Amino acid sequence: AAAFATVEYLAGQVGPREAASAAYDEAVQFVISQFESLGYEVSTMPVPVPAGDSWGVPVAAGTSENVIADPPGFDQAGPHVLLGAHLDTVAVAPGAEDNGSGVAVLLELARMAAQQPSAIPVRFIAFGAEEPRGRGDDLHHFGSQDYVATLSAAQRDAVLAMVSLDRVGVPADAVPVSTGGTGTTAVLDALLAAAGSVGVPARQDDQNRASDHWSFEKADIPAARVGSVPYAAYHSADDVPAVVDPAQLGRVGAIMWAWLQTL
Numbered sequence: 001a002a003a004f005a006t007v008e009y010l011a012g013q014v015g016p017r018e019a020a021s022a023a024y025d026e027a028v029q030f031v032i033s034q035f036e037s038l039g040y041e042v043s044t045m046p047v048p049v050p051a052g053d054s055w056g057v058p059v060a061a062g063t064s065e066n067v068i069a070d071p072p073g074f075d076q077a078g079p080h081v082l083l084g085a086h087l088d089t090v091a092v093a094p095g096a097e098d099n100g101s102g103v104a105v106l107l108e109l110a111r112m113a114a115q116q117p118s119a120i121p122v123r124f125i126a127f128g129a130e131e132p133r134g135r136g137d138d139l140h141h142f143g144s145q146d147y148v149a150t151l152s153a154a155q156r157d158a159v160l161a162m163v164s165l166d167r168v169g170v171p172a173d174a175v176p177v178s179t180g181g182t183g184t185t186a187v188l189d190a191l192l193a194a195a196g197s198v199g200v201p202a203r204q205d206d207q208n209r210a211s212d213h214w215s216f217e218k219a220d221i222p223a224a225r226v227g228s229v230p231y232a233a234y235h236s237a238d239d240v241p242a243v244v245d246p247a248q249l250g251r252v253g254a255i256m257w258a259w260l261q262t263l
Helices: 002-014 022-037 096-115 142-150 153-158 186-197 213-217 246-260
Strands: 041-049 052-054 057-059 062-070 080-086 122-127 159-165 175-178 202-204 223-226
Touching (some): 022 096, 062 142, 080 096, 096 122, 096 159, 096 246, 153 159, 159 213, 175 186, 223 246
Parallel strands (some): 080 122, 080 159, 159 223, 175 202
Antiparallel strands (some): 041 062
């Protein structure tokens, strides 16, 4: 219910959140306030984006932001895991499922982790500018690509696992989990095992490179994506809270929480 309330706020009140828009900035401030209220140390990272095409709508160049939330005393050089969800949408979509759902679960996991930290620290990131502004990798996943580019070799080695929560609220018989198909499946395998431990049906999907996990996998950082059930309202004005099932948000949250408890 708490996660669904976040979906309703992002898609119902803020609405379309193109990466360099004023509405995106409003969503950033909301996420910052949520993380700070939970006691996290919050920072932002500017993400330059070029002019381009946002799913059929011309968009201007500008700056987006990643919102990074760390537990007190976090050391980026020490072993940690990273949970991410992109905060932006294509220009026409309110983005309830894509990706208010992922951000909503991310914030609830941050709340739970603040109360019961895992043995390995968790950094939470709401990524900017995940949505494409044209064709190809160079015009997609700007926030996560820029984040990975800032990491030294030692910092990359410190990221034990990255999970992208992207489109996790549409009802389905099983929760899809995937990788880009070029790296280790260790994170995927652990997520599927966690799903089994809490009795949530999950399945391994075919190769999927359409989310922020791909930026990490390309850098040889163990990564996986949770989500990506097809739905009719994808990248449209019909991506409203009604397409999201609160129970599905709960199932994804249960998988992720079970996984975090294994760290």
